[in-house]
Amino acid sequence: MPDSRTAPAAAWHQRYRAVPEALPAEWNDTLDVQLAHRSVRRFLPREVSDATLATLIAAAQSASSSSNLQVWSVVAVRDADRKARLAEFCGRQRHVAEAPLFLVWLADYARLLQLAADNQAPLEGQEYLEAGVMGCVDAALAAQNAITAAESLGLGGCYIGGIRNQPEAVAAELQLPPGVFPVFGMSLGYPDPAEDTAVKPRLPQAAVLHHETYALEDQRASVAEYESRIAAFYDEQAMTHGWGGRVLKRLAGPQSLTGRHRLREAWDALGFRLR
Numbered sequence: 001m002p003d004s005r006t007a008p009a010a011a012w013h014q015r016y017r018a019v020p021e022a023l024p025a026e027w028n029d030t031l032d033v034q035l036a037h038r039s040v041r042r043f044l045p046r047e048v049s050d051a052t053l054a055t056l057i058a059a060a061q062s063a064s065s066s067s068n069l070q071v072w073s074v075v076a077v078r079d080a081d082r083k084a085r086l087a088e089f090c091g092r093q094r095h096v097a098e099a100p101l102f103l104v105w106l107a108d109y110a111r112l113l114q115l116a117a118d119n120q121a122p123l124e125g126q127e128y129l130e131a132g133v134m135g136c137v138d139a140a141l142a143a144q145n146a147i148t149a150a151e152s153l154g155l156g157g158c159y160i161g162g163i164r165n166q167p168e169a170v171a172a173e174l175q176l177p178p179g180v181f182p183v184f185g186m187s188l189g190y191p192d193p194a195e196d197t198a199v200k201p202r203l204p205q206a207a208v209l210h211h212e213t214y215a216l217e218d219q220r221a222s223v224a225e226y227e228s229r230i231a232a233f234y235d236e237q238a239m240t241h242g243w244g245g246r247v248l249k250r251l252a253g254p255q256s257l258t259g260r261h262r263l264r265e266a267w268d269a270l271g272f273r274l275r
């Protein structure tokens with residue numbers, strides 16, 4: 001009889017490329033789905049039904065929300081021409097156009113601004129940086145619930161930060177009212193098994209989990225350990241450069257931000273003062 005705890009050990013090993021110090025004490029199907037996450041960028045030509053979309057949104061709306069303000073929304077895009085235009089705005093990312101369903105997750109104060117106007121009430125809180133942070137946090141929590149739900153149903157997808165390369169163009173395309181900012185996109189569909197992807201290993205837990213107080217010195221050893229573990233993954237995926245090289249390139253300067261160095265200006269243009 002197979003050991004019922006082989007599955008968690010295998011999932012753990014895939015996630016860290018390391019044998020767990022101890023087998024996880026508790027396990028279930030939710031953890032199976034979470035630890036098996038991988039971004040999917042190639043899809044079968046199979047639609048995501050309205051019923052499935054509704055299920056994903058119910059999962060999204062089940063996430064916590066700051067003070068239950070629910071300052072997020074999502075635009076579901078299926079129209080091929082619109083997806084193609086959005087793909088261009090996102091830095092010509094092919095999988096944005098090719099995914100059967102593309103979701104644009106929004107930090108959304110439009111309905112609260114409308115509520116305030118209808119009640120002739122002030123909404124000065126929307127002018128502060130905190131409002132932008134709340135909108136992004138709410139949108140991210142909702143989106144993560146949605147993608148996990150999707151993965152649990154056999155779908156796959158990929159977040160698209162490229163939506164922030166040209167936020168004003170995205171806003172015009174989606175006819176976003178003032179007070180709404182596109183935070184990220186998400187391509188979704190049924191994974192094409194021909195895509196050769198694997199679970200991407202993460203930093204050792206020692207890098208991200210601190211006990212009581214933060215320990216920076218210990219990070220060097222964790223990062224070095226991670227470099228050696230992720231090297232095998234990069235080799236398998238025919239990817240060049242190590243993790244450190246990648247992160248340094250990604251954040252080297254404004255030129256590496258693919259247009260996002262002017263995000264404050266874009267938020268302002270879309271109705272957020274962020275003071």
Ligand SMILES: Cc1cc2nc3c(=O)[nH]c(=O)nc-3n(C[C@H](O)[C@H](O)[C@H](O)COP(=O)(O)O)c2cc1C
Binds near residue numbers: 160
């Ligand atoms: C907010 C966010 C934005 C992202 N933007 C993009 C993107 O524009 N294009 C892309 O191909 N992948 C994008 N990704 C996917 C990441 O590259 C991916 O999650 C990361 O490399 C880890 O791989 P994994 O998701 O397979 O574990 C994004 C991920 C997040 C969370």
